[in-house]
Amino acid sequence: MADDQRLDLPPRIGIDRPGSFSRSVFHERHPVLIENLLRDFPYPAHIQARLENLLAETLNGTVPSAVPPGPNTPSWEAQIAGCAGRPWSELPFLWAESYFYRRLLEATEYFEAESPWGGVDLFAPQKHAQLAGEEIRSDLDAYAALAEREPDERRRALLTASLWGNQADLGFRTTSSIAGQSDVIVDDSAAIWDLVDGPGEGPVIVVADNAGRELTADLALIDAILETAHVELHLKPHPYFVSDATGRDLLATLDTLAANPNKPVQGLAERLRDAIRAERLRLRTHGFYVLPSTYRHLPPGLAGDFRAAKLVILKGDLNYRRLVGDREWDAATPFGEVVDYFPGDVAALRTAKSDLAVGIPPKRLSELETGSPDWRVSGTHAMMQVLH
Numbered sequence: 060m061a062d063d064q065r066l067d068l069p070p071r072i073g074i075d076r077p078g079s080f081s082r083s084v085f086h087e088r089h090p091v092l093i094e095n096l097l098r099d100f101p102y103p104a105h106i107q108a109r110l111e112n113l114l115a116e117t118l119n120g121t122v123p124s125a126v127p128p129g130p131n132t133p134s135w136e137a138q139i140a141g142c143a144g145r146p147w148s149e150l151p152f153l154w155a156e157s158y159f160y161r162r163l164l165e166a167t168e169y170f171e172a173e174s175p176w177g178g179v180d181l182f183a184p185q186k187h188a189q190l191a192g193e194e195i196r197s198d199l200d201a202y203a204a205l206a207e208r209e210p211d212e213r214r215r216a217l218l219t220a221s222l223w224g225n226q227a228d229l230g231f232r233t234t235s236s237i238a239g240q241s242d243v244i245v246d247d248s249a250a251i252w253d254l255v256d257g258p259g260e261g262p263v264i265v266v267a268d269n270a271g272r273e274l275t276a277d278l279a280l281i282d283a284i285l286e287t288a289h290v291e292l293h294l295k296p297h298p299y300f301v302s303d304a305t306g307r308d309l310l311a312t313l314d315t316l317a318a319n320p321n322k323p324v325q326g327l328a329e330r331l332r333d334a335i336r337a338e339r340l341r342l343r344t345h346g347f348y349v350l351p352s353t354y355r356h357l358p359p360g361l362a363g364d365f366r367a368a369k370l371v372i373l374k375g376d377l378n379y380r381r382l383v384g385d386r387e388w389d390a391a392t393p394f395g396e397v398v399d400y401f402p403g404d405v406a407a408l409r410t411a412k413s414d415l416a417v418g419i420p421p422k423r424l425s426e427l428e429t430g431s432p433d434w435r436v437s438g439t440h441a442m443m444q445v446l447h
């Protein structure tokens with residue numbers, strides 16, 4: 060279980076505390092997630108049984124020593140060696156969740172070349188439903204209307220849309236519905252644009268999170284960034300957490316944009332496709348993005364890419380957990396102090412959907428704790444935090 064061993068870091072968030080959000084993910088959300096998979100796919104009996112057994116194991120069992128099939132075997136071997144035989148209930152939240160999703164791919168034979176279920180994205184039905192949905196259509200109508208606005212106003216709107224786009228996380232919606240947008244608790248947006256427009260030949264790297272409404276908003280933001288910088292969009296190499304965006308999702312999203320009746324949206328699809336062909340927009344992926352490690356343990360190649368970038372924009376809650384460390388931080392701890400290890404300039408854009416946060420001004424923090432006690436996990440509060 061590679062993670063930072065520094066003794067002065069707060070304890071890791073676990074999944075054992077009754078009443079905690081992290082425990083509810085395993086005990087309330089995952090049973091529904093498995094039920095949804097059994098509803099969405101006509102799995103044969105052996106896959107149904109594997110899914111049910113996996114769920115039971117996570118609720119009451121221990122971690123087996125076998126390494127689930129798929130890429131990154133050496134990393135998983137090392138990770139599992141540190142956890143085999145331990146009850147799931149004792150595992151750190153980040154590790155347990157990441158391993159759970161890897162085991163889901165095993166149960167559904169995702170990596171089995173000879174299986175008819177091999178390569179079938181188990182979350183595709185939910186992703187497709189969102190891409191075909193009314194909410195995306197109305198997002199794109201709003202995008203089209205932005206064409207009339209002043210450049211600064213457009214930029215502000217696109218960054219805000221990408222930030223709140225993170226609410227559209229289908230895993231989160233498994234058991235919770237998000238009740239509206241409250242406020243942006245920390246807003247470092249000016250620093251983001253300064254870095255994007257600043258000197259240097261390096262690309263702006265956008266590390267994507269969810270497909271669907273979030274990726275759609277991210278692509279509109281990327282189009283605006285392309286006016287002053289090259290962009291690299293980093294996607295997951297294979298399905299992982301519920302709606303995580305892969306290359307296949309990106310292509311489906313471009314098709315959705317191209318088929319939209321609004322001319323400005325069709326124009327967006329065309330510019331993005333041209334930018335990909337011309338390699339001003341590069342699509343990348345990396346095995347690191349589907350491991351339980353934090354960003355403190357970046358592989359050297361990816362760390363070098365981040366160092367050379369103008370700015371790295373990390374989207375979403377899971378990336379935030381991996382950046383900050385999934386620990387019981389005092390939320391008033393300065394963001395820069397916690398992430399000063401990061402190899403380059405970094406911006407985190409997330410709606411808060413898990414227990415951790417840092418960089419909240421103390422006065423604001425006490426207002427939140429009294430006025431909106433569930434602000435950390437409700438998805439209704441957002442933050443844009445920058446280290447440079």
Ligand SMILES: O=P(O)(O)OC[C@H]1O[C@](O)(CO)[C@@H](O)[C@@H]1O
Binds near residue numbers: 156
């Ligand atoms: O899609 P995001 O923003 O990374 O969020 C994933 C969310 O799913 C969870 O992992 C729970 O399943 C949360 O902890 C996290 O907030």
